[in-house]
Amino acid sequence: MPYQRLRLLLGDQLNEQHSWFATVNEDTVYALFECHAEATYCEHHIQKITGFFLAMRAFADRLRELGHQVIYRTLDETRAAKLERITDCVDHLAKDLGVTAFEYLLPDEYRLDVELKEYAEKVGGVACDTEHFMSARDDLAQLFEGKQTYLMERFYREMRKRNNVLMDANGEPATGQWNYDQENRGTLPKDISFPAASVFDRDASHIAELIDRHDIQTMGRMKDNRFTYPVTRTECLEALDDFCTNRLQFFGTYQDAMTVHDPLLYHANLSFAMNTKLLTPREVIDAAVAAYQADPEAITFNQVEGFVRQIIGWREYMRGVYWAQMPEFEHVNSLEHDLSLPRWYWTGETKMNCLSHAVNQSLDLAYAHHIQRLMITGNFALILGAHPDDVDAWYLGVYIDAIQWVEITNTRGMSQRADGGLIATKPYCSSANYINKMSDYCKSCHYDHKQRTGDRACPFNSLYWDFLDRHRERFEGNFRMKMMYKAWERKGSEEQTAILERAAWVKANREAL
Structure with a gap:
């Protein structure tokens, strides 16, 4: 049966729970591409490129397990075909398959939003929401319309109320206090210890060799080509459970502290999992709140509120600022600073x-x-x-x-x-x-x-x-x-x-x- 619809998935759109995947359609093919342009638009850390490629490959395998039709093109394949950009890859594949319909999920980066919108207008493509965030692109812009500054605290409270997070039956903050920031600045005691975090060790030599083969300039190091971040949804859920069980109890108190003795302290380190959309902000928040409610003596309210504020407040807020201010934001320099970084x-x-x-x-x-x-x-x-x-x-x-x-x-x-x-x-x-x-x-x-x-x-x-x-x-x-x-x-x-x-x-x- 020939394909009728091509659906594009970017490397940060690995959301297994998206409504696209609720039904298996044999006439629909999902496409993922490793692109030279995406690997080189800035000098990436070698682990960053490695992580995205590993997660994309694992997600393609997962979709196949669920019965979906998937075409995955590696960097070797896209480079051999001289396809540099995402839209080059899409156009080449669509013509090769004779596909009549193109759909894509709204990108979270402005440059890709422009690129894909222009292509979709040319071929009659349709954009769909990623179904990941708890706010819409323009929610913040509407909230602060006509304002010279964007007050995060106001946005945070709106998000708490709208999504009924840590609220009481009367629509008020659960404890009568919105923000526990003053209790989130503790210095580390001398005798404190740090629990070991989940590690997902795997050999990434094949990705390192791929990057080297195509002369992609990277920064940073990947010791012995071992990669330790979670790259599947199962691994990400394990990492979330590990945080809620072992580190959430001190997250709020010590979230601002720093030490030479441990890189993670009590932080979650779930941002890669969330930014690839393997985890949703709602499920991350719900897991933290559930852990607090299950044992409020071990996990005090300031711990969970501080964590929720990072996700439902700061993360969503920053996305709102981005879409309210781009593309001009990319060039602002109000302090007129001009020195080079060492x-x-x-x-x-x-x-x-x-x-x-x-x-x-x-x-x-x-x-x-x-x-x-x-x-x-x-x-x-x-x-x-x-x-x-x-x-x-x-x-x-x-x-x-x-x-x-x-x-x-x-x-x-x-x-x-x-x-x-x-x-x-x-x-x-x-x-x-x-x-x-x-x-x-x-x-x-x-x-x-x-x-x-x-x-x-x-x-x-x-x-x-x-x-x-x-x-x-x-x-x-x-x-x-x-x-x-x-x-x-x-x-x-x-x-x-x-x-x-x-x-x-x-x-x-x-x-x-």
Whole structure:
């Protein structure tokens, strides 16, 4: 029987629960492609490309198990046919099969949305929703229509109410309090231990060889070509259960803490599973809430609320910002920062212990938790004055969960404040004092976290005050920053000059730090 319908699935659309798969149609073929353009639109971490290819291949096998017709083209095959882009692959296959109808799921990246929309208009294709997110693309834009800033807390509360998450029978927050952020900033006790997380070890030599065969430039490392992330729905559900059972009980309290002793701490590390759509945000939230309700003495409310806020609040919120602001958001640079990122962001070779640890962890695991990303690598880039294009490129490439809709809004918006304050009321910047408070990084560092000037002074200190000084006109009136500027004034002109001179030296010699 000839195929009548071709349905495209992208590498981040691996949602087995989608309504498309409720019925087996022999006249419908599902297509997945490994494309050179998708592997090279930025310099990806080798584990990122590996993870997507492994997950896509496993998903194709799963669809076949369920009785669906699937055509999968590997990178070898698409390159041999000189098919670079997704639409090249679709068009070639459609013509080869003589298919009369084309359907696709709405992409989550703007560039692919444009590419597929243009192709669909040409061939009469139809776009369908991914049925993954808990909000629509334009929900946030409608909520904040006419507003100069997007307040995440308002969006979060709307999402809680709309989806009846942690709400009581009267439509009020279950405990009478919406947000437990103040209880989510605990520092780690000295005697605390970290439970081992589920690992899904597999040999990925064949993917590494494929990448090398096509001369694809990657960043990062994959030790012995072993890949450890979950790439099937069964594995992802196991990872979700592992988090709810072993780490959710301390997630909220210690979600901002950092240590050299463990990369994961009490974090979930489910973002790759969710961003490929192997897990849905609803089922992740429901699992966490169920774990809390089953044992509220072991898992206190601030733990589950902090986790729910990351998913139903922050993740959905960032997607809303993306679709409200693209494509202009990709080019905003309100602080006019223009320095290049140091090359040690790609090697980890720096004497600053916090950055060495966070960068090397990112290169080794394609993972860092949100405070490492925001207050270590992001903070340094911000106060250094790095160009947001450089910062975007690094974040988009280095993390396995980095897809532009969630990366660029966090990086160019929250972290680098290139959006002029659309997302955050103040810049997320700090001196070494914050890093020392929230981590053990400073204890074994070459630099002294207490010193602001001198050869051994922590670079974060002089850069922090330099950032405030050079952006004084912009931030001095910010109610959340007045105390910082008062502290700067109290230092006096002589100390200020010494700090600014040290900052100038740090910026000029950033490659050697």
